[in-house]
Each structure stands twice: as C-alpha cells, then as structure tokens.
Amino acid sequence: xxxxxxxxxxxxxxxxxxxxxxxxxxxxxxxxxxxxxxxxxxxxxxxxxxxxxxxxxxxxxxxxxxxxxxxxxxxxxxxxxxxxxxxxxxxxxxxxxxxxxxxxxxxxxxxxxxxxxxxxxxxxxxxxxxxxxxxxxxxxxxxxxxxxxxxxxxxxxxxxxxxxxxxxxxxxxxxxxxxxxxxxxxxxxxxxxxxxxxxxxxxxxxxxxxxxxxxxxxxxxxxxxxxxxxxxxxxxxxxxxxxxxxxxxxxxxxxxxxxxxxxxxxxxxxxxxxxxxxxxxxxxxxxxxxxxxxxxxxxxxxxxxxxxxxxxxxxxxxxxxxxxxxxxxxxxxxxxxxxxxxxxxxxxxxxxxxxxxxxxxxxxxxxxxxxxxxxxxxxxxxxxxxxxxxxxxxxxxxxxxxxxx
Amino acid sequence: xxxxxxxxxxxxxxxxxxxxxxxxxxxxxxxxxxxxxxxxxxxxxxxxxxxxxxxxxxxxxxxxxxxxxxxxxxxx
Numbered sequence: 478x479x480x481x482x483x484x485x486x487x488x489x490x491x492x493x494x495x496x497x498x499x500x501x502x503x504x505x506x507x508x509x510x511x512x513x514x515x516x517x518x519x520x521x522x523x524x525x526x527x528x529x530x531x532x533x534x535x536x537x538x539x540x541x542x543x544x545x546x547x548x549x550x551x552x553x554x555x556x557x558x559x560x561x562x563x564x565x566x567x568x569x570x571x572x573x574x575x576x577x578x579x580x581x582x583x584x585x586x587x588x589x590x591x592x593x594x595x596x597x598x599x600x601x602x603x604x605x606x607x608x609x610x611x612x613x614x615x616x617x618x619x620x621x622x623x624x625x626x627x628x629x630x631x632x633x634x635x636x637x638x639x640x641x642x643x644x645x646x647x648x649x650x651x652x653x654x655x656x657x658x659x660x661x662x663x664x665x666x667x668x669x670x671x672x673x674x675x676x677x678x679x680x681x682x683x684x685x686x687x688x689x690x691x692x693x694x695x696x697x698x699x700x701x702x703x704x705x706x707x708x709x710x711x712x713x714x715x716x717x718x719x720x721x722x723x724x725x726x727x728x729x730x731x732x733x734x735x736x737x738x739x740x741x742x743x744x745x746x747x748x749x750x751x752x753x754x755x756x757x758x759x760x761x762x763x764x765x766x767x768x769x770x771x772x773x774x775x776x777x778x779x780x781x782x783x784x785x786x787x788x789x790x791x792x793x794x795x796x797x798x799x800x801x802x803x804x805x806x807x808x809x810x811x812x813x814x815x816x817x818x819x820x821x822x823x824x825x826x827x828x829x830x831x832x833x834x835x836x837x838x839x840x841x842x843x844x845x846x847x848x849x850x851x852x853x854x855x856x857x858x859x860x861x862x863x864x865x866x867x868x869x870x871x872x873x874x875x876x877x878x879x880x881x882x
Numbered sequence: 883x884x885x886x887x888x889x890x891x892x893x894x895x896x897x898x899x900x901x902x903x904x905x906x907x908x909x910x911x912x913x914x915x916x917x918x919x920x921x922x923x924x925x926x927x928x929x930x931x932x933x934x935x936x937x938x939x940x941x942x943x944x945x946x947x948x949x950x951x952x953x954x955x956x957x958x
Contacts, residue, residue, distance in 0.1 A: 595943040602929075602936040609925040616921040630917055637921070710946045717942045725935050863939065864932055871931045875924040879912055 491540035502777035506538040509780070516676070523676035526648070526768050530669065533772020537561060554773065561773035564766055572656055574767045575649035576735045581760035582862070583739025584752050586830065588714055591856040592706035597822070599806070601860025604826025605645065605868040606802025611795035612641030612872070622787055631880040635660060638872045639667050640788055644795025645865035647828035648672045650732060654869050658882065665774040666785040670792030678829045679836050681793070685800045686840060690820050694808070696845040697819040701852050711744040722867060729870025736866060800824045803857070825854040828865035834858040
C-alpha cells in the first residue's frame with residue numbers, strides 16, 4: 478500500500494506541486510506569460526520577441542523534477558542537460574546571441590539617411606542622457622530600497638549600470654551589459670523591461686514629447702538637403718566606425734564590430750546572399766533562441782520579487798529621460814540656430830529602430846499633414862543605434878575600471 | 883617633448899596589456915571615491931565619451947562627403 482502511495486505521489490508530483498506555495502507562484506508566472514502572449518498576438522507588441530519569451534517562461538516554471546547530476550529540483554528544461562540550460566550557456570553566458578543579433582540588425586540598417594545629413598548624429602548622443610541619469614538614480618535608490626545589498630558597492634554599481642542601459646532601448650546591448658556584469662539573477666526583469674518597453678515606444682514617447690514641446694515647435698518644417706551618399710562612402714563608413722570605436726572604446730568592439738560587419742555585408746553589394754541570410758534566417762533563428770532563453774530566466778523565485786518592480790519602474794524612467802534628453806537637446810540647439818530643428822527629432826535619437834522614427838513622423842503629421850520629417854528622424858534613429866552601443870561599451874569600461882571587474 | 887610623452891604613454895599601455903590580471907584592479911584613488919562620486923564620474927565621462935565618439939563619426943562622414951563631392955581633377 479505504501480509503495481502504491483509513493484508511486485502515485487511520484488506519478489502525480491506535478492499536480493501535487495501546484496497545490497504548494499511554489500505551485501501558486503508558478504500559476505502567477507503562467508498568468509504573466511499569458512499577458513505577454515496576449516500583448517504579442519492581440520496587440521502586436523514585438524511579437525517576435527514577446528512570444529518566445531513568454532513561452533520560455535512557461536517552460537521554465539513547470540513543476541520541478543530532481544536533477545540527475547546536481548540533485549536539485551528544477552524544471553526538466555533547466556536541469557544540467559536541459560535544452561534551455563544548454564542554450565543559455567551557449568548563447569547568453571558567452572554573449573554570443575546579442576552579437577549574432579547585431580550582425581542581423583547591421584544588415585537591416587540603411588545608414589544612407591545619416592550619411593546624407595550627418596548633423597543628426599548628435600541626437601544619437603543626446604538621447605543617451607537617460608542611460609546615465611537612470612544609472613545615477615538607480616545607484617542612489619538601490620541602497621535605500623534594498624538595504625540588504627547596500628554594502629555590496631560592486632553589485633550596486635553593476636546593477637545600476639544594467640538598469641540604466643535599459644534606456645538605450647536596445648535589447649542586445651542591455652543583455653550584453655547585464656551578462657558582462659554577471660547579473661543572471663536580475664536578467665529576467667532587465668531583459669523583459671528592455672524588450673517590452675521597446676515595443677511600447679508608440680505609447681511611451683508621444684506624451685513626453687507633447688509635454689515638452691509646443692504645437693508651434695512640433696510643426697517646424699525641416700529642409701532635407703539631398704547629398705548623395707556614394708557607394709564608397711557606404712562601404713567605408715562601417716569600417717571607419719569600427720576602427721574609431723575600437724580605438725577609443727575597446728569594450729564596444731564586439732557590439733560595434735558585429736553591427737558594422739552586418740552593415741558591410743549589406744553595403745558591399747557583392748554578398749547579396751549573405752546579407753539576405755543575415756537579415757532573415759540569422760535574425761529569425763537567433764530571435765527564437767534568444768527569446769526562449771531569456772524567458773527561461775523568468776523563474777518565479779527570480780521574478781516575483783520587489784526588485785523586479787523596481788527594475789521595471791526605473792527602466793521606464795530611463796526611456797522617459799532618454800526621450801526628454803533628446804527633445805531638450807534639440808530645443809537647446811534651436812537657441813543658437815537660424816534654421817530651427819523640429820525638437821521631436823531629438824526623441825528619435827533612442828535606439829528603437831525604426832519604430833521611434835515612425836512615431837515621430839506620425840506625430841508630425843498629426844499636427845501638420847504636410848510636415849515630412851521621416852528622413853531626419855531616421856538619421857537620428859540610426860545614430861541612436863550607434864550611440865547606445867558606444868554608451869554600453871563606455872559603461873562597461875568605466876564601471877569596470879571603478880570596481881576592478 | 884610630445885614624442886617623449888607619446889612614447890612613455892605607449893610604454894605604460896604596453897605594460898598594462900602584458901601584465902597579469904592584477905592590472906585590472908582599480909587604482910587606490912578611484913577605489914577610495916565615495917559611491918556617489920563614482921556614479922558622477924561614470925555619468926560625466928560616459929556622456930562626454932558618447933558625444934566625443936559620435937563627433938568623430940560626424941567628422942569622418944564629413945570628410946568622406948567632401949572627398950565625394952570634389953570635382954574630378956582634369957588631366958593635364
């Protein structure tokens with residue numbers, strides 16, 4: 478009889494687990510994953526990422542089994558030989574997936590609007606203000622909100638760096654920084670914040686822009702001077718950017734180098750097949766693997782904590798600061814310029830490409846149907862891509878220098 | 883004078899990259915800073931650094947544009 482009971486307990490261990498406190502947490506995680514799936518499918522918010530993340534979260538929160546190697550109870554996909562553990566070790570722990578994603582992104586980006594109007598590049602720098610403002614805010618708030626880690630200066634600085642980088646609106650860079658600083662326990666909220674806020678750019682940016690600009694400013698028309706970017710320029714640009722960034726910020730080389738390699742594949746025009754592969758097959762494949770693997774970090778014990786809410790809130794703040802930084806920088810420049818800049822362009826300096834540029838054009842049209850600022854906004858937007866990578870490299874370098882990491 | 887400075891700086895960097903990992907330890911003056919000073923240090927240098935690097939990209943684009951827009955020189 479006792480043997481039968483044991484057998485039944487083992488057979489229905491998953492069902493019995495759902496009645497425990499941990500089981501209830503699992504249900505909460507299923508609800509969160511359900512919300513992400515709803516946003517992905519019904520609202521079309523970055524479905525390519527949110528759907529794999531949500532499904533990865535469901536898989537990772539399944540009732541545990543005893544791991545044959547470690548003896549610890551874990552979900553079968555996360556055991557020593559679990560496929561999500563293998564993917565994490567192969568693609569996130571060694572920073573491979575973000576790098577591969579950057580090759581794909583580089584192959585998708587057309588830098589010619591920026592090469593025609595390079596003055597927009599400074600908005601890509603100004604809009605990184607949010608990263609550093611949020612870094613400072615996080616650094617001050619972490620010891621107050623979580624006194625437990627206040628004494629660990631290294632952890633405070635590393636965590637503040639990763640939270641600040643959420644403002645880059647650049648998922649791969651955020652993952653790269655968080656992973657570099659060995660923040661596996663915080664990876665789930667950081668990556669979920671980075672990717673979900675990227676999807677929410679059309680919701681987050683417009684109210685901030687409206688609050689900081691007048692209708693008169695938003696209806697400023699900008700002349701678009703057409704300087705044709707030659708093929709040689711388009712080919713030289715990724716090489717020069719890689720070399721310059723590599724010399725000045727060596728830590729940014731993996732990110733800049735992979736982005737620019739992808740772009741060179743696109744612009745050289747003799748590797749059409751490789752360029753198409755990077756834009757489609759590579760991007761799709763790595764997105765699936767990256768999404769599932771990020772989702773697998775959303776374990777109830779790591780996610781259902783106060784610090785998740787804290788990271789999500791500060792991540793949102795980083796987006797707000799970034800947008801405000803770009804808009805205010807444009808307004809500042811207008812104090813000295815004869816030909817005024819539409820300050821909304823500044824907000825496109827974040828890295829969410831091409832969504833932010835589209836949002837700005839849509840807002841410009843709402844106020845004046847004949848206002849066309851898409852090219853300038855796109856220039857600022859691709860500059861934001863460069864700016865966020867450089868900012869990521871600088872944060873790693875500077876914080877690493879301070880804590881000896 | 884400038885050459886001497888460049889050479890000594892190069893030797894320092896060479897020593898840094900050939901030394902053991904202990905070279906990555908923060909210098910005592912940096913480590914002694916308060917956490918807020920460290921945050922300000924990162925913020926200021928980070929922002930200046932981003933502007934500086936993107937300004938260099940700007941200059942390089944401008945140089946490429948200028949070269950591209952130069953009329954081809956006539957052969958004598």
